[in-house]
Amino acid sequence: MSRTHVIENWDPEDAEQWESGGRKIAMRNLRWSVFAEHVGFSVWTLFAVLVLFMPEDVYGLDAPDKFLISAVVTLTGAVLRIPYTLATAVFGGRNWTMFSAFVLLIPATAMLWLMANPGQPLWMYLVTGMIAGLGGANFASSMTNINAFFPQRHKGWALGLNAGGGNLGVATIQVVGLVVIAIAGNRSPHWVVAIYLVLLAIAGIGAASRMDNLTGRPVDVQSMKDVARDRDDWVLSLLYIGTFGSFIGFSFAFGQMLTMTFLGNGQTPAEAALHAAQLTFLGPLLGSLTRMAGGRISDRIGGARVTHITFWAMAVTTLALVYTSYLQASNGGTLSGGALALFFIAFLTLFGLTGLGNASVYTMIPAVFEARSRGLRLPESERADWSRSHAGALIGVAGAVGALGGFAINMTLRSSYQASGTATAAFIAFAAFYVLAALVTRARYLRRPTSVKAGEAASPGEAGELEPAAR
Incomplete structure (x- = not known):
């Protein structure tokens, strides 16, 4: 590693470079990238934990207000993912990771x-939530940075680990909230925030001392423009809305919905x-x-297959939530016994499925452009550069558009509760979307092969199903 933390002529596809030290460098950057993204995700979803410390009679915020704040936090995190994608090329992966950790000290x-x-x-909660959304944007810069460190054959695993480790921040901060509530009660939220002030400092210092910047990575605005005009950009972004949007949206909403359910069963705010x-x-966590x-499963059997199956399973699971919501409305807002168990199990199943879908969609992105690049009349080095630059750009764009699903979920839940006092209408809308996403995946990426003229950059749907080996 250079004393200036700058690496020149990085080529992970060069087997000799990879085995003679490249793997070690990539893994070191991956570890600190995961930690910084993990803490960033925690701060992004900090409000989802703090609502457990915010009874309405003390803070003056009702359920629609809390869903609105959650929606604003997710919206900011989504919108800022576009500039964050470009930031690693402008400032360097190490430098931007360091900055993105330290800046979160402000909203915390x-x-x-x-x-x-x-x-x-x-409005104060909304403004603070907007700034906290910077933590969600960390995902785009982290994924784009790590995508450049690993060879094609390891991207599914590396991106899955990087994203999954970051996503664990959502679960970790909720465990921290649980411990604080169990030890100090639901009137001591300052301990939750104080812990993350320390972790943010560690993440920033760790990135500064242990990560590296890669040279020769120009700001590829043209690739951004290209993918913005590309059908696969919008198709894959749509799929990511259904997977990651569901994950982050439900992560914000799950605790609040459980609290409302327990309050409906007669528990005090502290007990709930x-x-x-x-x-x-x-x-x-799941x-x-x-x-x-x-990521591993998609590398083996194909991201498109995993995505297709996952969306059908998500649709069926959401119908179970429609049923429990109907029962809750019929019983005066309460859920108990088997209905409460079904509600909880269905939600856990849905979370697990979103994780599979997140990995499979992101495995598809580099595979899509790798497959299409082989139809271009370009020298091998230029073909590989085209594939990597367009995949990196789409990782950022899809991540941004996909995160808007979290905003849509919280706004849909807010509207549903305002209209009827239940989430029934929202769950019906979610199930319909998952069916649509499954049909789109089938039509675009799993249909039978057709002929493609030599020299043309075929889309995966035109060239046939993406083979696992292409990943």
């Missing part, structure tokens, strides 16, 4: 003040908060673990 400190001074107007905290973290495993 603001949250600490808000929790210590209840009764503030809604503790019981919700004991269960909430299991969903994001989704993060299945994402890490999903």
